[in-house]
Amino acid sequence: MKVTIFFGSKSDTDTMKKAAAVLREFGVDYSSYIISAHRAGELLAETVAAAEADGTEVIIAGAGLAAHLPGVIASMTVLPVIGVPLDGGKVGGLDALLSIVQMPKQIPVATVGLDNAANAAYLACEILAIKYPELKAKLKAFRAALKQEIAAEGGKGVSI
Numbered sequence: 001m002k003v004t005i006f007f008g009s010k011s012d013t014d015t016m017k018k019a020a021a022v023l024r025e026f027g028v029d030y031s032s033y034i035i036s037a038h039r040a041g042e043l044l045a046e047t048v049a050a051a052e053a054d055g056t057e058v059i060i061a062g063a064g065l066a067a068h069l070p071g072v073i074a075s076m077t078v079l080p081v082i083g084v085p086l087d088g089g090k091v092g093g094l095d096a097l098l099s100i101v102q103m104p105k106q107i108p109v110a111t112v113g114l115d116n117a118a119n120a121a122y123l124a125c126e127i128l129a130i131k132y133p134e135l136k137a138k139l140k141a142f143r144a145a146l147k148q149e150i151a152a153e154g155g156k157g158v159s160i
């Protein structure tokens with residue numbers, strides 16, 4: 001059960017750590033790499049091939065600005081790639097969101113919300129859970145606990 005996380009810059013680290021935290025919570029192995037497709041394309045190709053050879057089953061890729069990294073990775077593998085658009089500041093992340101979500105046909109990237117690296121990891125777990133029943137059981141238990149939490153907090157009515 002293995003995920004590889006890529007992101008384009010050291011400056012993305014804090015946001016992408018949220019994906020790692022969820023994978024740890026669900027006991028999913030992961031490796032992570034900071035490699036820009038724009039700045040180091042050959043190294044990226046080698047690392048994607050090595051990750052695939054090493055048993056990676058899902059890839060998470062985060063990038064801001066002209067966020068080509070997830071799409072370039074998707075062009076190099078048939079593993080599912082989940083893209084995380086990162087808010088780089090100037091246009092509130094719209095640049096990254098559109099770069100990642102608007103992939104040409106045949107080369108999809110599953111895109112989560114802006115800066116939502118945690119959701120990328122939950123989705124990766126759900127993909128892996130198709131194959132790993134113990135992970136599916138953990139996800140179901142997590143959802144059941146979430147429902148209980150909501151019921152206990154506001155689901156029985158609140159005075160406002």
Ligand SMILES: Nc1c(C(=O)O)ncn1[C@@H]1O[C@H](COP(=O)(O)O)[C@@H](O)[C@H]1O
Nearest residue numbers: 008009036037038063064066067068069
């Ligand atoms: N979008 C990409 C790519 C790429 O797509 O190859 N490489 C770096 N970046 C993004 O540029 C932003 C600024 O990076 P720097 O802070 O290193 O200049 C980061 O959010 C990174 O993900």
